[in-house]
Amino acid sequence: xxxxKHSAPPLNDYExxxxxxxxxxxxxxxxxxxxxxxAGSGRSPTVISGQEDRPPSDRHQPHNxxxxxxxxxxxNPLAAEAGLAMLKEGGNAVDAAxxxxxxxxxxxxxxxxxxxxxxxxxxxxxxxxVTVIDYRERAPAAAFPxxxxxxxxxxTDWRExxxxxxxxxxxxAGWEYALKHYGTKTLAQVSRRAVELAEQGYAVSPTxxxxxxxxxxxxxxxxxxxxxxxxxxVPFEPGEVFKNPELAxxxxxxxxxxxxxFYRGETARKIVEAVKAKGGILTLExxxxxxxxxxxxxxxxxxxxxxxxxxxxxxxxxxxxxxxNILEAWPLREWGPxxxxxxxxxxxxxxxxxxxxxxxxxDPDFVAVPIQAMCDKDYARRIAxxxxxxxxxxxxxxxxxxxxxxxxxxxxxCVVDREGNIVSQTQSINLFFGSGIIPGGTGFLLNxxxxxxSADPDSLNAPRPRRRPLSSMAPLILFKKDKPTxxxxxxxxxxxxxxxxxxxxxxxxxGQSLDEAIEAPRFFSYSVKGQAQxxxxxxxxPEATRAALEKLGHQISLKEAxxxxxxxxxxxxxxxxxQLILGGADSRRDGSGAGY
Numbered sequence: 165x166x167x168x169k170h171s172a173p174p175l176n177d178y179e180x181x182x183x184x185x186x187x188x189x190x191x192x193x194x195x196x197x198x199x200x201x202x203a204g205s206g207r208s209p210t211v212i213s214g215q216e217d218r219p220p221s222d223r224h225q226p227h228n229x230x231x232x233x234x235x236x237x238x239x240n241p242l243a244a245e246a247g248l249a250m251l252k253e254g255g256n257a258v259d260a261a262x263x264x265x266x267x268x269x270x271x272x273x274x275x276x277x278x279x280x281x282x283x284x285x286x287x288x289x290x291x292x293x294v295t296v297i298d299y300r301e302r303a304p305a306a307a308f309p310x311x312x313x314x315x316x317x318x319x320t321d322w323r324e325x326x327x328x329x330x331x332x333x334x335x336x337a338g339w340e341y342a343l344k345h346y347g348t349k350t351l352a353q354v355s356r357r358a359v360e361l362a363e364q365g366y367a368v369s370p371t372x373x374x375x376x377x378x379x380x381x382x383x384x385x386x387x388x389x390x391x392x393x394x395x396x397x398v399p400f401e402p403g404e405v406f407k408n409p410e411l412a413x414x415x416x417x418x419x420x421x422x423x424x425x426f427y428r429g430e431t432a433r434k435i436v437e438a439v440k441a442k443g444g445i446l447t448l449e450x451x452x453x454x455x456x457x458x459x460x461x462x463x464x465x466x467x468x469x470x471x472x473x474x475x476x477x478x479x480x481x482x483x484x485x486x487x488x489n490i491l492e493a494w495p496l497r498e499w500g501p502x503x504x505x506x507x508x509x510x511x512x513x514x515x516x517x518x519x520x521x522x523x524x525x526x527d528p529d530f531v532a533v534p535i536q537a538m539c540d541k542d543y544a545r546r547i548a549x550x551x552x553x554x555x556x557x558x559x560x561x562x563x564x565x566x567x568x569x570x571x572x573x574x575x576x577x578c579v580v581d582r583e584g585n586i587v588s589q590t591q592s593i594n595l596f597f598g599s600g601i602i603p604g605g606t607g608f609l610l611n612x613x614x615x616x617x618s619a620d621p622d623s624l625n626a627p628r629p630r631r632r633p634l635s636s637m638a639p640l641i642l643f644k645k646d647k648p649t650x651x652x653x654x655x656x657x658x659x660x661x662x663x664x665x666x667x668x669x670x671x672x673x674x675g676q677s678l679d680e681a682i683e684a685p686r687f688f689s690y691s692v693k694g695q696a697q698x699x700x701x702x703x704x705x706p707e708a709t710r711a712a713l714e715k716l717g718h719q720i721s722l723k724e725a726x727x728x729x730x731x732x733x734x735x736x737x738x739x740x741x742x743q744l745i746l747g748g749a750d751s752r753r754d755g756s757g758a759g760y
Contacts, residue, residue, distance in 0.1 A: 219756075224726055226680040228737075229747035231759020236264055237734040237747040238577040239275065239655075241756035242366060243267035244749075246357040247579060248758035250349070257579045258286065258347040259354055261587035262339055264577050266358035266415065269608065270408060271366060272754070273393070274375050274596045275575040275655065278414070278426070279435075279610040281334030282574075282591025283474045284342055285461065285639040287648055289584035294472045294641065299338025299456040299591075300632045301331035301613040306445040307629055309621035318619045325382045327444025329599045329612035331633070333426075333435075335591060337456040340423040345458070352419040359415050362607070365407035368400040371728075371754045376400050379597040386442060386600035392607065393597065411607030427451045434603035439610065442601055453630075464539055466492060469649075469672065473640040475535070476528045480638030482535060483517050484661040489544030490516070491669070501674045502705055504712035505553070507687050511699050511718065512551040514662055515560040515691035522693070523562035526624030527631040538563065556717030560691045574637060574655030578736045580745055586736075588639035590653045590660075636660040642668065649738055650678075654750070656731025659688045663731050671737070678737040679748035686730040689718075702727055726752045 219227050229235065234257075236247035247264035255263070261284065269277035276282070281301035287294050312322045322328045343351065368376075376383075376399040389397030392408050400406060418425055425431050432451040439446040462475040464485030471488070473481030490513040499505040520538055525531075537543060543563060551557060574592035592611070593599075599612040616633035618625040625634045638661045642650035650671060654663050663686055670681030685704040690697050698719040701710060710720050723729055732753030737746040749755030 223751045226683045228679050229757030231745040233582040235745040235747045235759035236579050237749045237757040238264050239575045239753045240271040242271040244756045244758040257581040257585040257587045259349040260579045262354040266355045270362045276591045278608040279333050280593035285588040287586035294461045296459045296461045296474050298459050299334035301334050303631050304446045304450045305629045307627040309626040323615040324612050327439045327442035329614045330439045330610045331613040332450050332454045336423040336426040341456040355415045359412045362408040362412035365405045367403050368406050370402045373402045375596045382600040387602045408607045414606045438603040470643040476533050477632045478635040478637045479525045480636040480661040485539050487665050493548035496673050511689035516547045518690040519560045519562040531624045560694045576653035576734045578651045588651050588653050590637040590639045651736040654731040654733035662688050678746050682733050682748045
């Protein structure tokens with residue numbers, strides 16, 4: 165068979181066994197594309213049955229939640245149910261997103277909450293407009309590039325579990341801004357179910373228990389053995405009941421007095437006292453001067469799709485666009501998902517993207533980030549031309565641009581309401597359980613977001629006064645023919661945008677259903693100072709594929725079959741002609757959906 169000029173060379177022990185697989189994949193992709201994009205066909209999706217919205221007993225088995233009027237997908241079923249209840253009470257997508265967020269602070273406290281920050285991407289159906297609320301955390305005014313060094317050496321513990329690791333939280337300001345400008349309910353209404361959940365408690369999941377055990381030493385050191393985040397001074401076991409009455413009281417206080425209480429009231433004083441007691445530099449003025457802001461979304465294109473996402477200081481959206489631009493040059497469908505050729509070219513492209521990230525990215529309020537140049541299709545084609553199909557390149561230079569201004573862990577949730585409004589929201593306290601510091605009597609964890617600044621004092625992303633550190637968050641909405649089609653986001657640190665691009669391609673190129681695309685095996689690579697790093701792969705990627713990659717020169721780092729290293733994506737697929745909403749929720753965490 166004649167190969168295209170873009171094809172990778174034959175990999176004898178792999179390609180011969182895949183001919184039938186490729187044929188069946190093309191057939192499946194063909195029929196799935198008909199299901200999703202047969203505009204005006206009037207067909208009903210016969211693959212959906214009344215029984216299908218019941219999750220299977222095997223949580224890793226792909227399962228699409230089904231709704232017709234509204235849907236919430238989130239990293240915890242209790243939070244998804246809180247969001248759905250808000251939709252049924254007449255709240256819009258923003259109201260439901262905030263109800264879900266408050267509940268996540270209770271049910272998934274190790275990943276997000278009042279002590280963190282994030283971004284909310286909002287699609288307003290009547291206006292056919294997308295906007296972004298930026299509530300990324302900000303460095304204290306006393307921050308400086310070498311603040312984590314002692315005797316010339318970087319103290320990792322200061323970056324991750326110390327008062328110096330805490331930045332000014334942005335979440336309360338962001339939630340209040342969203343509710344005031346785009347919601348319809350009050351703070352008391354959107355936080356009501358979270359208050360009930362915190363007071364009544366819930367059975368801890370295996371995911372919660374596992375992470376609680378991993379972070380035990382940090383919690384013991386910074387929160388003490390009496391904290392509610394430990395059960396009698398030891399980690400929670402699955403099934404044990406977790407309650408947080410102090411957090412319930414904090415929610416009630418903020419609902420009564422407004423989020424100004426968090427930044428300028430007694431809560432602010434408690435935050436500053438807790439941070440300083442652990443060696444930090446946060447001040448009351450740092451707290452009082454924080455503001456969330458509304459910014460213009462970033463847009464890119466992949467074939468006939470338009471991707472809308474968040475701009476820097478999150479690099480995730482920018483790099484998702486950049487990566488898709490590079491991948492557009494190659495015959496992905498011919499190679500197939502997670503084939504050696506696909507993983508090889510994708511990994512090499514990632515290494516070029518990380519070279520640009522390392523060299524150019526910082527807080528755009530202080531640094532001129534060449535966004536347009538990095539998103540340019542011609543630039544992407546130049547990168548693609550540098551990638552060799554038969555071997556690892558080895559060195560990955562950053563792009564040469566004119567330097568001028570251009571015109572962990574985390575959680576994600578997606579919401580669509582009956583009017584077609586959409587929220588794609590990613591937020592974080594950084595590493596699991598953040599800094600481990602809890603302001604007295606408040607019940608919430610403070611972030612360790614200062615760890616997102618570079619340890620290199622000469623980096624554009626080094627800590628400096630009132631700057632926001634780089635992030636890889638990338639809540640996004642994919643449009644086709646000017647209509648939102650796919651809503652996605654994920655936690656996972658620097659793996660976020662790579663995971664999201666893999667999910668997009670699984671759906672639009674390889675014909676996978678939404679949750680099949682989310683549950684599919686993942687991989688990741690990057691570069692440091694232009695040098696290739698290993699390809700991390702989930703163990704479900706076949707041994708023959710891993711061997712083929714090693715022959716091309718890749719080093720392989722083997723991860724678990726469903727590894728939290730790759731995040732926990734949540735997504736919505738909007739089948740407008742069928743009047744259906746499909747939700748996908750990642751089993752790598754406690755992902756769940758709720759629709760009606």
